[in-house]
Amino acid sequence: MNSRQINRIIAGGQTGVDRAAFDFALENEIEIGGFIPKNRRAEDGRISEKYKNLVETETENPAERTKLNVKMADATLILSHGELTGGSHLTKKFAEKYQKPFLHLDLSVLTIAQATEKTRRWIASADYKNLNVAGPRASEDAKIYQKARDFFRELLS
Structure with a gap:
């Protein structure tokens, strides 16, 4: 995959994925x-200023930024170990609600090579440029x- 296929990676700034x-x-x-909670809030404190081009939502409620990020992206990629829970599950629900394409990769079942190929x-199938992760x-x-x-x-290699 050429990194230029993806123009922008969108995410909510939380720790982890x-x-x-x-x-x-x-x-x-x-x-x-992407959108991040008001005051750049994350579980480890304030989201670093090194992450530019992020827009704070009106509230600290992470569900607000999750919804906005799904809506603004061409598609959403969700990574997990196992079934989706919490905010990851909410991301999937918003993608379904707004009829946005999404791909869930369970990395406890797929190898990195299998996940990247998928x-x-x-x-490539739809030429997604702005990818919510x-x-x-x-x-x-x-x-x-x-x-x-x-x-x-691996995806970039």
Whole structure:
């Protein structure tokens, strides 16, 4: 996959998958964007200013930014270990409600190679340019940040 197929990675700034997506994007000169809770709130405190082009919502309620990010993206990619819960499940529900394409990758079942191949085919099938990325926060899955980083690294190779 050529990184230029994706123009922008959108996420809500939370620890875990969101940060892995942002860090990957910054390291590979892919634009980031999206809505984040008021006061740049995340479970580890204030979301770093190194993450530019993020718009604070009117409230600290994470559901608000989740909905807005799904709506603004061409499609949503959800990474997890197992079934979707919490905010990840809400992301899927918003994608269904607003009839936005989404792909859920259960990384406890798929290898990184399988997940990246599936994602490459999915992105190429509809030429998605603005990709919302979601998944569990670090406190819900301590291993998801690194697994997501490994996934994105393989996706670009």
